[in-house]
Amino acid sequence: MAMIIAFFALAAAPVLAADVGFEEVKVANGAEPPLTVGIWYPTNAPATPHSLGNFTQTVAPDAAIAGRRLPLVVMSHGGGGWYDGHYDTALALAHAGFVAAAVSHAGDTFDDQSRVLQLWRRPAQLQRLVDYMLDEWRWHGRLDAARVGAFGFSNGGFTVLVAAGGIPDLSKIAPYCEAHPDHDLCEALKHAGVDPHSGADVPASAWVHDPRIRAVVIAAPAFGFAFGRAGLGSVRAPIQLWRAADDRHQPHPYYEEAVRADLPRAPEYHVVANAGHYDFLPPCDARLSRKTPEVCNSQPGFDRAAFHEQFNSDVVQFFEATLR
Template identity: 60%
Template sequence: MSRKARSAGMIFRFWSHMAIMLIIGLPDAAHTQDYPFVGFQEASVPNGNEPALHAGIWYPTLARPQETSLETFTQEVAPGGAIVGQTLPLIVISHGGGGSLASHYDTALALAHAGFVVAAVDHAGDTFGDQRQVLKPWRRPQQLSRLITFVLEAWQDRDRVDPRRIGAFGFSNGGFAVLVAAGGKPDLALIDPYCHDHPAHDLCSALRSAGVSSVAALPVPSDAWRQDDRIKAVAVAAPAFGFTFSAGGLNHVTVPVQLWRAADDRHQPDPWYDEAVRAALPLPPELHVVAGAGHYDFLAPCSAALAKLAPIICIDPNGFDRAEFHRLMNAQLIHFFRSKLK
């Protein structure tokens, strides 16, 4: 046999060996494997004495996908397809104020393709169809914890989830919820002086529109800010109420944090939100400042139907390429959660 043939044979055997190892699993293969398709299920999550929460769950599958409607979006998923993989990490998603479980569906799809189980919930009382409880922000982290409990204890494929590897992603009000769930303790009494100094900011104008002159009298429960020790890493985009975490409010957030800021965020302007969170964290976060991005660019790229219904969250007047940004952001989220949830 010629040297060239022997060399070709060695190369073939090397790659054959690598392919076999990928199939049977390298020591960390379950943490880094990509999957061709995504399954999707809707679920009802127990919510104490209130009606059940509506949730969506994305996960790896080998079942063939189809175009499936999700609110105003269309996603390529296999509804009810059989899950594939073992000891899969879990990521829970908390949407922004007035949003829904579909708000970050593209990120959920990307994470599920990367081998994560992803669960998102409609936050009762703070969705596009019901904002009657928006002034009770402590409800959101409680609902997020109930979602985790459901996936770990009641979901039909709970035995496929690794309870030691749980992360959370949140945007705006969801970013606040994720920080609280990770150990943050905000001081809502700081909202009144903030609005006195910044009456034109979105939060303050929204409070006035709702007829709220002061939040100091809000009946905050004694156990409002409860940490969920099951969460081991968090990614936070444009977190709401960032300034309320001053004076040690984030001292107990010791899990890894990935923090995203839109450089052109006119709804939650710097330095009172993202920068306030960065400064209050006891450990430096992995910080991403996105040039040219506005507040709503962290939402999934809009469908034509959504752009017609809610142009304010869909139109990028500065020409920012939201679709390309999401490809990059989702890749960074996958890398972060893979590296931190080992």
């Protein structure tokens, strides 16, 4: 019996490959245009620096995958982002033996904000990504369908919370903005000409859940106030929840704290001192800092690079513990 237990423990252990493979794929999405997806995975092929978007990543493009029965983590970016928005976390996961797959959410990316408040589209796109990875990806036979996690930041945090069983009530947005017209969310909606009442009649059936997702990491979830205890009552997966203590984009206690308080099972909760909302994004180089200072610049004394080393380590450890 001891030998049998040892065998299965070994089979479920992560494969620590020498390097990280990467590929960008197009995923068919019904009648809509294909979704663009980035995938990071363990490989034994030599990796070299490559310019991908705004960052340089050390990867082996289109290399062969290493390992079997690999756990999968799907990733959902924040509003106005794209699949590469958390590349350093994806790299850390791949180095630890996970496959990380991130989707660019059509209608809510840096180059297409046409459907930013059609939030029900995002969980459906994430489910399509899980379908693709488990059934269609060229290395899908190397994945363990019983070990699927999800990571999300801001709008992506909202997305993975819905995927894990959450049901938001978007009719809460308008009264929230009436009470807090100076909050970033409400100012952004006004600036974009988006009616905060526009999602008020979204039925609960519009929100797509994915029971294959077994564990969730959420950083600075958008629209946290829209769920409530009833809306989060069906969320059973273990959750690691992160809050930036100096998040002026999503003021406390309406977002992370609202989620933490109403989850039926207490999450692993982290509050990052002196951090702002965008400190959950990777550190920027000098060029990108000049281009987008509002996203790149941290509070004086906050070391984003050092924080991300710890953040990525904690994310990896959480998924290692929950996706056994």
